[in-house]
Amino acid sequence: MALHTLDPDWRIRAAAFQAVERMVARHGPTLRWEDIAKGFELDGQGLHLASKAVGIFRPKEMVGAALSIRTSMPRGNRQARYQDEPLKDGAFAYKLQDNAADNHHNRLLRQAREMSAPLIYFFAVEPAVYQPIWPIFIRDIDSERMECMLSVDDSVLAMQERGVPMVADSKAIEIRRQYVTAQAKRRLHQARFRLEVLRAYEEQCAVCLLPRPELLEAAHIIPDREESGEAVVPNGLSLCRLHHGVFDTDLMGIRPDGVIELSRKLLDTQDGPTLEHAIKPFQGQQLHLPKRREDQPGRKFLEERYERFRSFLKVG
Ligand SMILES: [Zn+2]
Structure with a gap:
């Protein structure tokens, strides 16, 4: 049939x-x-x-x-x-x-x-x-x-x-x-x-300010497969697809005070225009955060994730 x-x-x-x-x-x-x-x-x-x-x-x-x-x-x-x-x-x-x-x-x-x-x-x-x-x-x-x-x-x-x-x-x-x-x-x-999350960040990437919602994603600071990884705005970051990927693979960390830190491994790599122009320049820059305090990333989420980034660096 x-x-x-x-x-x-x-x-x-x-x-x-x-x-x-x-x-x-x-x-x-x-x-x-x-x-x-x-x-x-x-x-x-x-x-x-x-x-x-x-x-x-x-x-x-x-x-x-x-x-x-x-x-x-x-x-x-x-x-x-x-x-x-x-x-x-x-x-x-x-x-x-x-x-x-x-x-x-x-x-x-x-x-x-x-x-x-x-x-x-x-x-x-x-x-x-x-x-x-x-x-x-x-x-x-x-x-x-x-x-x-x-x-x-x-x-x-x-x-x-x-x-x-x-x-x-x-x-x-x-x-x-x-x-x-x-x-x-x-x-x-x-x-x-x-x-x-996108609305809280006025539909821009928190790293590069890219303003195209169709290229933006809501990243979890603590992944949602984990118990503390709630789907709430303070556990989210509005990131473009590129920066979401860099963040998720721990090649980029975010200090609890909101400063972007790239992994040494990445900074030492010389590899074409994307890395040079779209990733490396953000080293040491401040993340663009929502105006409303209650929408900003929660300190405990950032601390936990940054801790992981640091330990990943030691291993990686
Ligand atoms: Zn971006």
Whole structure:
């Protein structure tokens, strides 16, 4: 059973996924509504990816299941959205539309579930800023609680599951889906962290002041795989991709007073214009820090990381 025999819209769906992939490659992990609203093209025709009016969306060119869903932003303070934690039992929970589980839009989700059609989930991380998550599948629809459970998948697995249904081991798929969904949740936290850190640094690299957000990343001072590596702004630095790499590999250290220190090994190397012009000149310079005190790097994070940089120097 091939994909297109199940989903009459498979060409549009595949084109939409590709379009989102290109947008993420171009703009970074989070997309502004104005970019999503531009939609995508297929056979010279413009199609929409999502709708501003409704959360559950199917473009008029499609006949089957929904193409995308979108969260609306909870009103109120920023804290509210952290309490609105979308993940439970290894899945995202998504509220159905209005009060009727069987209304037109909710039926588009039911259809997606019956056909195992993959959707795009535009998850709001801030007003008018979304992280797209795809492909995402409707796992369950709970009409009583008016919500559905979504799990993320990777496309290869999704194709396998639909292409060879008898061979697929459903338990293995479930475990895999839980893992991929947890990874998606992690990326969601990263996306929020990145937005907050970049904003604190006015969308510039703390080392070189490069002002291109698409080339900026939020570095963790203490890596997030470690217990003290929290995803909070004082544990973050806005760095361009180059300086993030130099920092992460401990070729560059930051003293607790914010002065940049390059490893001796690096300073002694003579190797082309990048090193000479984009790395070495920052030796002994002061890091550019956020104006707001509460956004500045935490002393304990800097001390712990600098300690590591020093011990790395001794070994390296
Ligand atoms: Zn930089």
